[in-house]
Amino acid sequence: MAKLIDGKAIAAAVRAEVAEETAALKKQGITPGLAVILVGDDPASRIYVNNKKKACEGAGLYSEEITLPANVSEEELLKTVEELNRRPDIHGILCQLPLPKPLSDRTVIAAIAPEKDVDAFHATNVGHIMIGDHTFLPCTPAGVMELLARSGVEVEGKQCVVVGRSNIVGKPMAMLLLGQNGTVTVCHSRTKNLKEICRTADILVAAVGKAKLITGDMVKPGAAVIDVGMNRDENGKLCGDVDFESVEPVAGYITPVPGGVGPMTIAMLLKNTMTAVKMQHKLI
Ligand code: NDP
Numbered sequence: 252m253a254k255l256i257d258g259k260a261i262a263a264a265v266r267a268e269v270a271e272e273t274a275a276l277k278k279q280g281i282t283p284g285l286a287v288i289l290v291g292d293d294p295a296s297r298i299y300v301n302n303k304k305k306a307c308e309g310a311g312l313y314s315e316e317i318t319l320p321a322n323v324s325e326e327e328l329l330k331t332v333e334e335l336n337r338r339p340d341i342h343g344i345l346c347q348l349p350l351p352k353p354l355s356d357r358t359v360i361a362a363i364a365p366e367k368d369v370d371a372f373h374a375t376n377v378g379h380i381m382i383g384d385h386t387f388l389p390c391t392p393a394g395v396m397e398l399l400a401r402s403g404v405e406v407e408g409k410q411c412v413v414v415g416r417s418n419i420v421g422k423p424m425a426m427l428l429l430g431q432n433g434t435v436t437v438c439h440s441r442t443k444n445l446k447e448i449c450r451t452a453d454i455l456v457a458a459v460g461k462a463k464l465i466t467g468d469m470v471k472p473g474a475a476v477i478d479v480g481m482n483r484d485e486n487g488k489l490c491g492d493v494d495f496e497s498v499e500p501v502a503g504y505i506t507p508v509p510g511g512v513g514p515m516t517i518a519m520l521l522k523n524t525m526t527a528v529k530m531q532h533k534l535i
Contacts, residue, residue, distance in 0.1 A: 252499065253499050253501075253503055253504055253505040254504050255504075255506075256477075256504055256505065256507075258394075258398060258506055258514045258515050262514035265519070266310050266518050266521060268522075269310045269312075269522055269524075269525050270310040272525050282312070282313050283312045283524050283525060284312065284314070284315065284340045284343070285307055285313070285314050285315070285341070285342070285344075285524045286314075286316075287300050287303055287304065288319065288332070288335075288344070288345070288346040288347065288359075289316060289317070290318075290321060290323055290346070290347070290350050290351060291319075291351040292321065293351070304316060307521065307524075319331065328354065328359060329358070329359070329362050333362065335367070336363070336364040341367070342527040342531050343368075343520075343524040343527045343528075344367045345363075345368075346363070361374065366386075367527055367531075369524050369526075369527055370520070371390070371423075372418070380427075386530065388519070389420075390517070391512060392427050393427070393522075393523075394512055395427075395512060398511070398515060399475065402475075407432040408434070409434065409453040410433075410434050410451050410453045411433035411435045411436070411454040411456070412437075412438060412452035413437050413438065414455070414456065414457045414459050415439065415459045415460075415479070416438075416439045420458040420479055424479075436448055436452075445469070446469045449471075450470065451471065452470075452474055453471065453475065454475045455471075455477065457476070457478050457492035457493050458480065458492070460492065461480070461492055462480070462484050463490060463493065465493040465498060466494045467494065467500065468497070470502055471501075474501075475505075477506050478506050478507075479512045480493070481513065489509050493505070
């Protein structure tokens with residue numbers, strides 16, 4: 252039976268640490284500020300933005316939401332980003348993705364000042380992760396690393412398999428595991444023998460977006476299995492990429508969905524905002 256990695260509890264601990272640091276900064280007259288840009292009215296994006304706002308407020312940060320209509324021009328959107336880049340009371344900026352068409356995610360990410368890019372999606376920050384001198388880490392993979400560390404799962408020398416190679420999860424996930432001296436294999440939709448490769452993993456991270464893709468027969472006994480996926484099953488219930496029922500008896504550690512990686516993403520966003528404010532005030 253696997254040890255359950257409780258993302259809710261670990262995220263609460265991270266948020267509490269941020270709240271403590273925020274209180275200390277406020278005593279010095281500094282209030283960390285995060286601006287979240289929401290374009291259009293996609294219901295999922297709205298929920299994510301509300302959750303981010305709530306978490307900010309819970310930790311004592313100032314949060315500002317900028318809502319723009321789905322048909323906003325690129326020029327107008329970039330102007331908004333530029334204004335936020337210049338504001339000293341805003342330390343972190345994120346634009347909720349994906350943007351409605353024809354707006355380009357890449358163009359907007361490129362416009363955010365790298366020192367305020369708390370999602371760590373800007374090419375400058377991605378480059379820093381590649382060469383190992385990062386300031387910000389992308390929130391979801393950073394959340395996974397935090398879950399592993401706080402659960403006592405060592406990465407060094409371990410076989411790590413990441414399923415998924417997106418720019419926001421799979422690729423940076425692989426870099427972070429590599430950065431901690433894991434031996435990393437990255438799988439994707441063209442990978443042959445997925446099952447055999449997954450079975451080599453001491454640490455298996457699933458970031459695919461396919462409900463219950465990873466089954467018990469794909470997991471090495473005792474492995475740490477981290478489920479990034481957020482999908483709906485046939486009954487509309489939230490589920491991950493890992494078939495919890497068949498994997499849990501085989502794995503050594505497992506994250507549930509919900510209550511695993513999900514809460515960590517927002518907690519790491521707060522942590523990045525804290526890093527941003529300290530950097531901008533030359534406190535680190
Ligand atoms: P993307 O769709 O951008 O990437 C999915 C990746 O999975 C691609 O690299 C794709 O390969 C690969 N893939 C697809 N099918 C298979 C398959 N059958 N076997 C092996 N690999 C496959 O998704 P994201 O990375 O953005 O997100 C992944 C999941 O994580 C989603 O469920 C998303 O909702 C969730 N998520 C959760 C977050 C959280 O906070 N918990 C945050 C962000 C995402 P290829 O490149 O070849 O197409």
